Amino acid sequence: MKIIFAGTPEFAAVALKSLHGAGFDIPLVLTQPDRPAGRGMQLQASPVKQFAVAHDIPVAQPVSLRLDGKYPQVAEEAHALLHATPHDVMVVAAYGLILPRSVLDIPQRGCINIHASLLPRWRGAAPIHRAIEAGDAETGVTIMQMEEGLDTGPMLLMERIPIGVEDTTGSLHDKLAELGGRMIVDALRKLEQGNLLATPQPEEGVTYAAKIAKEEAALDFALPAEALWRKIRAFNPFPGAFANFNGTPVKFWRAELATSTSRATPGQVLAANAQEGVLIACSQGALRVRELQKPGGKRLPAAEFLKGFPLEGGNFN
Numbered sequence: 001m002k003i004i005f006a007g008t009p010e011f012a013a014v015a016l017k018s019l020h021g022a023g024f025d026i027p028l029v030l031t032q033p034d035r036p037a038g039r040g041m042q043l044q045a046s047p048v049k050q051f052a053v054a055h056d057i058p059v060a061q062p063v064s065l066r067l068d069g070k071y072p073q074v075a076e077e078a079h080a081l082l083h084a085t086p087h088d089v090m091v092v093a094a095y096g097l098i099l100p101r102s103v104l105d106i107p108q109r110g111c112i113n114i115h116a117s118l119l120p121r122w123r124g125a126a127p128i129h130r131a132i133e134a135g136d137a138e139t140g141v142t143i144m145q146m147e148e149g150l151d152t153g154p155m156l157l158m159e160r161i162p163i164g165v166e167d168t169t170g171s172l173h174d175k176l177a178e179l180g181g182r183m184i185v186d187a188l189r190k191l192e193q194g195n196l197l198a199t200p201q202p203e204e205g206v207t208y209a210a211k212i213a214k215e216e217a218a219l220d221f222a223l224p225a226e227a228l229w230r231k232i233r234a235f236n237p238f239p240g241a242f243a244n245f246n247g248t249p250v251k252f253w254r255a256e257l258a259t260s261t262s263r264a265t266p267g268q269v270l271a272a273n274a275q276e277g278v279l280i281a282c283s284q285g286a287l288r289v290r291e292l293q294k295p296g297g298k299r300l301p302a303a304e305f306l307k308g309f310p311l312e313g314g315n316f317n
Contacts (some may be wrong), residue, residue, distance in 0.1 A: 001024060001025070001089065001188060001191070001192050002024075002026075002027055002031070002084060002086055002087040002088050002089075002151070003019060003024050003025065003087060003088070003090070003091055003188070004023045004026070004027065004028045004030065004087045004090045004091070004107070004249050004293075005019065005028075005029045005030070005048075005091050005092075005093075005253045006027055006029070006030040006031070006091070006092045006093075006095040006097075007031060007048045007091075007092065007093040007094055008031050008032045008046045008047075008048055008090070008093050008095055008096045009046065009048070009095055009175045010048070010158045010173075010177065011093060011094045011116065011146075011173060011176070011180070012031075012046045012093035012094045012095070012114075012186055013046075013048045014091075014177035014178060014180065014181045015041055015091070015114055015177070015180050015181045015184050016029065016048055016052070016091045016134040016181060017051060017181065018181030018185050019091065019152050019184065019185060019186075019188070019311075020051075020055060020057075020185065020285055021138075022185045024185075024188065025052075026294075027058065027086065027087060027270070028057070028060060028081070028082075028085045029048060029052040029057050029058065029059045029060070030057075030059075030060050030061070030078075031046045031048040031049045031052070031059060031061055031095075031096065031248070032046055032061060032063075032095070032096050033061045033063055034046070034061070034098065034179075034244070037308045040075070040198050042121075044094070047063070047122060049248050051102070052098065052166070053085055055161065055239070057214070059146055062074050062075065062077070062078040062079060062101070062167070063101060064097065064098055064101050065078055065079070065099060065102075065103050066098065067079065067100070072197050077210065079102065079103070079106075082090065082103065082106050083106060084227040084303065085205055087107055088107060088108050088109050088158040088189065089107050089108070089111070089188070089190075090106070090110075090111040090112070091111075091112050091113075091178065091184060092106045092111055092112065092113045092114070092146060093113070093114040093184075094265050095112075095252075099111060099207075100291050101148055104146055104147070104148065105247040105306045109191060109254050110145055110146065110305075111145075111146040111152075112143060112144070112145060112146065112156065112187065112188075112191075112219075113143070113145075113146045113151070113153070114141060114176075114180040114183070114184050114222070115127065115140065115141065115142045115144055116128050116139070116140060116141055116176045116180065116259055117131065117139055117140070117141075117209070118131055118138070118142060118158060118160060118184055119142040119144060119151060119155060119158075119201050119286040120152075120201045120202055120203075120204075120205050120279070121136075121153035121205055121206070121207050121209070122139075122207055122208070122209040123150050123152070123206065123207070123208055123209065124150060124151065124208045124209040124210060124211075125209060125210065125211040125309035126175065126210065127139070127209040128172050128173055128212055128236070129169050129208040129209070129212055129234045129235070130170050130207075130210075131163060131172075131309060132163060132167065132168070132169060132172065132207075132230060132233050133230050133231055133234035133300070134230070135137075136163055136180075137162065137163060138160050138161065138162050138163060139160070139161060139163055139172065139176070140160040140161055140176070140179070141158070141159055141176055141179045141180045141183055141185050141215050142155050142158045142160060143155070143156045143157040143184060143187045145156070145157060145198055150208075152201065153201075153259075153302050154198035154199055154200050154201065155194055155198065155199045155200075155201060156187055156198055156199075157183050157186065157190075157196075158238075159179060159183060161175060161176070161179065162257050164288045167233065167236075168233045168236040168237070169233070169234055169235070169236060169237065170236055170237045172297055199309045203237050206287075212238070212239060213236070214239045215222075215244055216235070216239075217235045217240055217241045218241075218242060218243070219231060219232075219241055219242065219243040219252065221243070221266035221267035221280065221281065221282050221283070221314070221316060221317070222266050222282075222283050223282065223283060224284035224285060225257055225258070225282040225284060225285035225286055225287045226257060226284075226285065228255075228282060229255055229256070229257050229287060231252070231257045232253070236254075238295075238311055240252075240253070241253075243267070243316040243317065244316065244317055245311060245315075245316050246314060246316055247294060248294065248295065249291065250292055250293070250294055250309075250316070251291075251293040251299075252291070252292060253291040253292065253293060253299050254288050254289070254290045254291035255289045255290060255291075256277075256288045256290065257285060257286075257287070257288070257289060258279060258285065258286040258287065258288040259285060260279075260281060260285055260286035262281055262286070264281040265315065266280065266281055266282055266283050267281065267315045267317050268280070268300060268314075268315050268316075269311045269313060269315065269316065270286060271312075271315050272302075272306055272310065272311040273303075273306065274302070274303035274306070274314075276288065276305075277289055277290045277302040278290075278292065278302050278305075278311055280307070280316055289302060290302050291305075292309075293305075294308075294309055295297045
């Protein structure tokens with residue numbers, strides 16, 4: 001079976017690697033255009049493109065696939081390439097471009113998506129972040145037949161994994177990427193054998209995982225400690241939860257829940273030392289921060305951070 005693969009970030013690259021390793025014929029890869037990245041803002045290829053180039057797989061990088069969009073000529077050329085490339089199915093994973101009906105209808109066996117949630121919960125752009133932020137006990141991967149709606153298509157396979165108390169978006173991403181890579185190989189083998197069954201998504205339980213905005217990462221200590229603890233984990237590694245100390249933004253990378261009977265003002269630093277870390281009062285409970293970062297600095301354990309940035313007796317806001 002011939003597969004066109006469409007994806008961009010590391011999550012998708014893991015799936016592409018799995019498909020390639022399983023021996024599937026991949027005549028074409030679609031990925032987003034190279035973007036400026038790093039301190040020098042040099043153009044950088046996506047992880048999917050890097051893997052494809054390293055394994056001599058042809059790559060296309062259209063800025064749009066919509067014939068009625070801003071770049072109709074680019075979309076027409078992409079459509080022509082898809083029609084000219086023999087394939088049975090398209091596999092899509094975190095591609096980042098909308099696939100219009102005109103593209104969904106090209107593959108004989110349709111387009112199959114690898115989605116990092118237990119659909120219909122967390123349809124949309126940031127399902128891993130939102131699951132942690134909401135305090136979900138579990139998540140997983142859904143292999144889905146694509147439709148024009150946002151992650152609305154029928155489910156083909158689903159597997160669940162627990163969300164651990166130490167999990168961050170970074171650690172959970174890696175687990176789900178590996179799971180997705182294994183599941184898509186399983187799904188395509190079932191498709192080849194004719195025993196891949198589709199189940200409509202339930203109408204109840206639909207939630208949407210909106211794209212993460214940087215301003216969401218600002219911590220409000222008027223919230224309970226547990227809510228802030230979840231945000232710190234959800235926004236690690238991007239965009240990084242932070243709070244201001246005397247006007248300086250300090251990022252929080254690792255924290256724990258702590259009990260507190262103090263009636264201190266939310267945001268007040270209750271302790272700041274090597275033994276206790278940085279203990280901050282919240283509206284309910286307290287937050288013990290174990291890893292911090294100042295602007296231009298490195299991520300440091302609390303004991304190391306405090307040597308150059310004392311916090312005793314101050315307030316975060």
